[in-house]
Amino acid sequence: MPERAHKIFRILTLNQISPLGLKLFSSSHYKVGSDTTEPDAILVRSHNMLDMDIPPSVKAIGRAGAGTNNVPVSAMNLRGVPVFNAPGANANAVKELVLAGLLIASRNLIPAIHFTEKLEGDNETLNRLSENGKKQFAGIELPRRTLGIIGLGAIGRLVADAALRLGMKVMGYDPNITVDAAWNLSSEVKRAESIEDLLRNSEFVTLHVPLLDSTRHLVNRQVVQSMRNSTILLNFSRDGIVDENAVLEGIEMGKIKYYVSDFPSEKLQHHARVITLPHLGASTQEAEENCAVMVTKQVIDYLENGGITNA
Ligand code: MLT
DSSP states (O other), X not given: OOOOTTSOEEEEESSOOOHHHHTTSOTTTEEEETTOSSOSEEEESSOOOTTOOOOTTOOEEEESSSOOTTSOHHHHHHTTOOEEOOTTTTHHHHHHHHHHHHHHHHTTHHHHHHHXXXXXXXXXXXXXXXXXXXGGGOOOOOTTOEEEEEOOSHHHHHHHHHHHXXXXXXXXXXXXXXXXXGOOSOTTEEEOSSHHHHHHHOSEEEEOOOOOTTTTTOXXXXXXXXXXXXXXXXXXXXXXXXXXXXXXXXXXXXSEEEXXXXXXXXXXXXXXXXXXXXXXXXXXXXXXXXXXXHHHHHHHHHHHHXXXXXX
């Protein structure tokens, strides 16, 4: 059990954490900073803690986000140190960026923007050149097309709901939901029997599984082979879920029309059919505040009362 009450708890922040969360640490009981030594707890966002020497004084870690793959969770648990996270707290932010990704890809917006940027002349010339060139950017509309969602946690479910409201058909697959009774979704979300079943039926595929040993390279060569031609593949989960070589092959074969990824990639980011973002899914003011408040409350409850939620 952590030591109680009167002592001053020292909190080390490894990333910028929203002030709305940090202000929950009352100044009389807590010292918070990015240079704190001998910390009682660490707050982290995306900083990689896997190779970090975590001081023995640490009693709890708070990850201001959903995934905990940047924290050595098993090693910490063996030391009796809980790792708290914020499941669902940024789900709406990620859902909105997935919708942006769907629209950017379905309407060929990135090549269209590059095309317009390169045009030169007065407005009359620009209009004429645009009219001549725009045919190549004709897109597709979303209603009645199928979005396949792999992973139906907090984010996958919000994406399913939004896609249905846009008039899309939705098919879902979750490697972790194996029994019918747990399939607690709108009856409009069709349950795929397997990833292959989902891929055969989906024009758009979006990934929302955590990065685990069992999900690393879930999208591999064999999976890509099962895709329909011209699939738009979106990855707002973790880059390790996708085998980048398989994506490149898929693009060459015409299986993948666009790969929209929330991760920079040395191999992929200059490819004309790949759209990469600097991990922006959870980067909204609201999501940063929600995550910070959720983990801070958990860390405080643990340090002061030994309470455990979401560890
Ligand atoms: C998450 O796991 O929720 C995100 O990676 C959060 C973030 O971008 O910080």
